[in-house]
Each structure stands twice: as C-alpha cells, then as structure tokens.
Amino acid sequence: MPGRATGVPSKIGVFQGNTSGFGAYTPVCDGAEHRFDVLVTSTNGLFAAGIAQTLTFADITYDGRTFSGIDDDGSLDIVP
Numbered sequence: 001m002p003g004r005a006t007g008v009p010s011k012i013g014v015f016q017g018n019t020s021g022f023g024a025y026t027p028v029c030d031g032a033e034h035r036f037d038v039l040v041t042s043t044n045g046l047f048a049a050g051i052a053q054t055l056t057f058a059d060i061t062y063d064g065r066t067f068s069g070i071d072d073d074g075s076l077d078i079v080p
Contacts, residue, residue, distance in 0.1 A: 005029035005062040012038050016052035016078070019045040027058045051075045 007027030014021055021042035028034045040047075054073040059066060 005060045008059045008061055008066065010059045011057045012040065013055045013057070014040045014042075014047065014052050014076070015054070016047055016050070019047055021047070027060060029060055047078050049078055049080050052078050 007029050009024055009026050011022050011024055014023075019042050021040045023038035023040035025036045025038050052075065054076050056071045056073050058069045058071070061067075
C-alpha cells in the first residue's frame with residue numbers, strides 16, 4: 001500500500017488521571033517508520049511529570065476511501 005495511501009489529519013490522545021488532551025499529526029504512508037513531535041494541549045488541568053497513557057488514532061485514504069486505525073501505545077513518561 002505504500003505510495004498509494006495518503007495520510008490525513010489524525011489525533012493522539014494523552015490521559016493522566018483526570019487530565020487529558022489531544023494533538024494532531026498527519027501519517028506518512030511510504031513504508032518507513034516515522035517519528036512525530038506533537039503538541040498536546042490539555043482540556044482540563046495541567047499534565048504532571050510522570051507516567052501518562054496514550055492512544056493514537058491514524059486515518060488514511062486509499063482508493064477513494066478513508067480508513068481509520070487506533071493503537072494503544074501504552075505509556076509515556078512526561079518530563080519537565
């Protein structure tokens with residue numbers, strides 16, 4: 001599918017206790033692994049240094065149709 005699929009704006013969610021937020025990125029569909037820097041803005045408080053949970057929502061178009069995927073990336077370490 002690389003080269004024929006196109007990434008469309010997607011989201012990553014970060015959750016830590018009662019604090020959560022989302023950031024946006026666009027997947028790259030070229031068959032290679034990619035790293036993204038994403039700014040996540042909380043909607044209800046501040047994130048604290050420590051462990052938070054993440055969910056990634058990836059959307060692509062292929063052959064005129066949109067496909068969505070979700071990945072429970074597990075945890076990340078928020079550092080000051």
